[in-house]
Amino acid sequence: MSGPVAVLAGGLSHERDVSLRSGRRVAEALRAVGVDVHVLDVDAALVATLRTERPSVVFPLLHGQAGEDGALRDVLELLGLPYVGATPAACRVAFDKPVAKAVLAAAGLNTPDGVALPHETFRELGAAIVLEAIVERLGLPLVVKPTHGGSALGVSVVHRLEDLPTAMVAAFSYGDTALVERFVAGTEVGVAVVEPRGRSRVLPPVEIVPDGGVYDYAARYTAGTTEFFAPARLSEPAEQAAMEAAQRAHDVLGLRDLSRSDLVVAADGGVWILEVNAAPGMTETSLLPQAAAAAGLDLGELCRDLVETAAARGPDVT
Amino acid sequence: MSLPQPPHGSRLDPWVEAYAARTRGMTASEVRALFAVASRPEVVSLAGGMPYVAALPLEAVADTVARLLLERGTRALQYGSGQGDEGLRELITAEVLPTVGIHAHPDDVVVTVGSQQALDLITRVFVDPGEVILAEAPSYVTALSTFAAYQADVVHVAMDEQGLVPAALADAVDAVARAGKRAKFVYTIPSYHNPAGVTQGPDRRREVLEVARRAGLLLVEDDPYGLLGFDGVVPRAIRADEEEGVLYVGSFSKTFAPGLRVGFVVAPHGVREKLVLASEASVLCPPAYSQLTVAAYLSTQPWFDQVKAFRELYRERRDALLESMAAYLPAGTTWTRPAGGFYSWVTLPGGLDAGAMLPRAVTARVAYVPGTGFYSGWAKTSPEARSSLRLSYCYPEPDRIREGVRRLAGVVQAELDLTSTFGPIGLPPSQPEPVGPWNLADTPGPDLA
Numbered sequence: 001m002s003g004p005v006a007v008l009a010g011g012l013s014h015e016r017d018v019s020l021r022s023g024r025r026v027a028e029a030l031r032a033v034g035v036d037v038h039v040l041d042v043d044a045a046l047v048a049t050l051r052t053e054r055p056s057v058v059f060p061l062l063h064g065q066a067g068e069d070g071a072l073r074d075v076l077e078l079l080g081l082p083y084v085g086a087t088p089a090a091c092r093v094a095f096d097k098p099v100a101k102a103v104l105a106a107a108g109l110n111t112p113d114g115v116a117l118p119h120e121t122f123r124e125l126g127a128a129i130v131l132e133a134i135v136e137r138l139g140l141p142l143v144v145k146p147t148h149g150g151s152a153l154g155v156s157v158v159h160r161l162e163d164l165p166t167a168m169v170a171a172f173s174y175g176d177t178a179l180v181e182r183f184v185a186g187t188e189v190g191v192a193v194v195e196p197r198g199r200s201r202v203l204p205p206v207e208i209v210p211d212g213g214v215y216d217y218a219a220r221y222t223a224g225t226t227e228f229f230a231p232a233r234l235s236e237p238a239e240q241a242a243m244e245a246a247q248r249a250h251d252v253l254g255l256r257d258l259s260r261s262d263l264v265v266a267a268d269g270g271v272w273i274l275e276v277n278a279a280p281g282m283t284e285t286s287l288l289p290q291a292a293a294a295a296g297l298d299l300g301e302l303c304r305d306l307v308e309t310a311a312a313r314g315p316d317v318t
Numbered sequence: 319m320s321l322p323q324p325p326h327g328s329r330l331d332p333w334v335e336a337y338a339a340r341t342r343g344m345t346a347s348e349v350r351a352l353f354a355v356a357s358r359p360e361v362v363s364l365a366g367g368m369p370y371v372a373a374l375p376l377e378a379v380a381d382t383v384a385r386l387l388l389e390r391g392t393r394a395l396q397y398g399s400g401q402g403d404e405g406l407r408e409l410i411t412a413e414v415l416p417t418v419g420i421h422a423h424p425d426d427v428v429v430t431v432g433s434q435q436a437l438d439l440i441t442r443v444f445v446d447p448g449e450v451i452l453a454e455a456p457s458y459v460t461a462l463s464t465f466a467a468y469q470a471d472v473v474h475v476a477m478d479e480q481g482l483v484p485a486a487l488a489d490a491v492d493a494v495a496r497a498g499k500r501a502k503f504v505y506t507i508p509s510y511h512n513p514a515g516v517t518q519g520p521d522r523r524r525e526v527l528e529v530a531r532r533a534g535l536l537l538v539e540d541d542p543y544g545l546l547g548f549d550g551v552v553p554r555a556i557r558a559d560e561e562e563g564v565l566y567v568g569s570f571s572k573t574f575a576p577g578l579r580v581g582f583v584v585a586p587h588g589v590r591e592k593l594v595l596a597s598e599a600s601v602l603c604p605p606a607y608s609q610l611t612v613a614a615y616l617s618t619q620p621w622f623d624q625v626k627a628f629r630e631l632y633r634e635r636r637d638a639l640l641e642s643m644a645a646y647l648p649a650g651t652t653w654t655r656p657a658g659g660f661y662s663w664v665t666l667p668g669g670l671d672a673g674a675m676l677p678r679a680v681t682a683r684v685a686y687v688p689g690t691g692f693y694s695g696w697a698k699t700s701p702e703a704r705s706s707l708r709l710s711y712c713y714p715e716p717d718r719i720r721e722g723v724r725r726l727a728g729v730v731q732a733e734l735d736l737t738s739t740f741g742p743i744g745l746p747p748s749q750p751e752p753v754g755p756w757n758l759a760d761t762p763g764p765d766l767a
Binding site: 154224229 | 326327328329330331333334337345346347348350351352354355358360361671674675676677678680681683733735736737738739740741743
């Protein structure tokens with residue numbers, strides 16, 4: 001490889017802080033294996049910097065809008081720069097939760113029953129009557145989330161109809177459309193897929209047991225508040241099913257290099273896909289690095305392999 | 319083949335079982351995360367409280383510091399006394415305290431690492447875990463965090479447009495006594511309150527002092543903004559009329575430079591002795607370099623003219639804020655009209671929740687601090703806490719303030735639209751019991767504009 005690796009972190013999304021931490025972690029890991037890394041924020045100076053520095057590969061570690069929705073990768077393609085991760089088109093599908101659910105469902109994968117509705121629908125038809133219809137159809141408890149974004153921002157678990165309006169407001173504060181899904185009880189796991197040197201590999205599922213029962217922002221980013229089991233305490237068939245589901249989700253969404261599927265393995269062994277992330281978190285408390293460690297992979301070596309894979313692939317042509 | 323399964327998971331922190339109880343609630347926070355975005359220049363931050371130090375005469379300060387190091391470098395770079403540099407204490411009593419009506423002896427002064435350390439030391443020497451501190455509702459967030467660090471039980475006392483309400487203070491003292499406890503002190507910011515933006519007039523100060531005297535209640539008077547009144551009036555400190563019952567906490571962070579971290583407390587003899595020993599146990603001595611810099615600045619530069627320049631600068635920004643709030647914010651929004659200091663306290667209409675609204679504001683590239691951060695424990699969940707927010711005008715230029723308020727107005731309007739659909743919102747359903755009174759995580763760090 002010629003030139004340094006540009007790690008992109010920060011940006012203006014709600015997950016800026018998480019992205020900065022992911023970027024720092026990956027940059028440190030890459031440096032530890034001898035890779036020259038520049039960490040760049042996404043701002044008005046970025047394009048000029050990329051033009052002058054001509055990094056050999058860009059490693060986007062941007063979470064949330066603009067980082068995960070594919071737009072920035074479009075710009076990388078315009079600049080003719082190879083990058084780690086999925087194409088803009090695949091990102092767009094994965095980043096939009098209702099669209100991704102439809103794609104997954106069409107491929108025969110289970111996602112919780114749900115409905116995505118914009119604020120206007122509630123305003124025009126009346127919130128109370130629509131929410132009642134949702135509860136009639138989906139039952140309780142429910143999960144309410146913005147259709148875009150991660151880190152559980154704006155996400156609520158609702159056990160009572162009267163709590164639903166507040167959860168809707170919380171989700172709509174992050175975006176114009178909210179997704180309401182049936183809550184699936186079971187073992188919560190994150191399953192990462194990585195493709196170092198183009199060889200797809202499913203990492204061991206990481207089981208998530210948050211102290212408060214809800215894997216919210218604080219539980220995700222406060223070390224000590226969540227117990228992780230890597231590998232997850234699943235039966236062998238359940239583990240296999242979870243890993244197969246993650247690989248299938250990665251494939252049908254057209255993802256590349258790395259992804260993480262958030263799944264629930266129900267008591268009956270059924271695997272439910274909650275979300276698939278094209279730009280999984282890489283912070284000190286994130287799941288993919290834990291999964292890599294459980295698989296005996298060094299994070300720096302893994303990231304270097306991903307970078308070299310992207311370099312060998314070269315720039316995508318738009 | 320299934321991988322070997324561990325009996326215990328990892329918590330990613332080997333010391334998780336070892337932390338003191340007082341760390342309860344020191345967690346990552348969604349609100350804190352949003353402030354990471356607010357630090358970007360695209361966002362108009364009306365959230366932080368950074369003084370506008372760009373207005374300082376930096377060349378003159380540089381000369382002062384250079385001369386200090388050349389002429390008294392061996393003192394500036396050496397340990398100092400635990401009570402603080404005597405020359406600085408003399409200047410504080412001769413130059414600074416008389417402006418607020420306090421006549422004290424240099425021995426009465428303990429220099430601290432910012433006024434924040436004064437609050438820490440006072441709490442340390444007076445409050446055992448579970449004991450009660452009375453504080454205004456709302457109150458300065460980092461004081462609340464200090465109280466939380468000592469596991470104090472904060473009881474909030476109502477304010478009105480004249481600040482702390484004396485009858486409410488008397489009631490709170492009685493209520494605490496009825497609960498079998500004793501309030502150790504009342505913490506108040508009488509002048510240009512952070513976050514409420516209100517000021518106790520002379521009568522109100524007398525009444526508050528009278529209640530404290532009758533109750534045998536120590537009064538901690540925090541006065542970082544007292545010299546920053548926009549009409550040029552410097553309110554007379556409560557301490558000016560009561561030496562034994564008031565601990566007066568002052569700061570050079572707003573009148574000079576917060577980066578030096580120099581504050582002080584004026585305390586009666588018995589208290590002072592303990593504060594000095596507690597400070598030595600904590601920081602050994604306040605930084606000599608910073609103290610001598612402040613002393614040199616006070617004695618060689620026209621420091622009070624600079625304070626006047628700050629007043630003019632902040633008044634212009636206050637005016638920009640008040641005018642644009644009147645022009646843009648939706649009907650039903652109310653706010654305080656600060657006569658000095660850095661902040662206005664805004665109350666949203668229609669049962670809006672300022673915390674829930676913050677993501678929308680950040681999307682619209684404007685930031686504020688939700689009101690809940692200025693309350694302790696269950697008071698965080700009160701309607702008055704949740705419907706409020708703090709706007710600061712100290713750092714952005716007037717045009718940026720106007721633009722920020724214009725953006726905020728759109729955010730409030732959109733949120734009103736949302737509540738007209740869904741009704742006023744309740745507590746977020748996933749919200750657990752408010753965790754202790756630890757507040758830092760719900761407000762920005764000190765380095766946010």
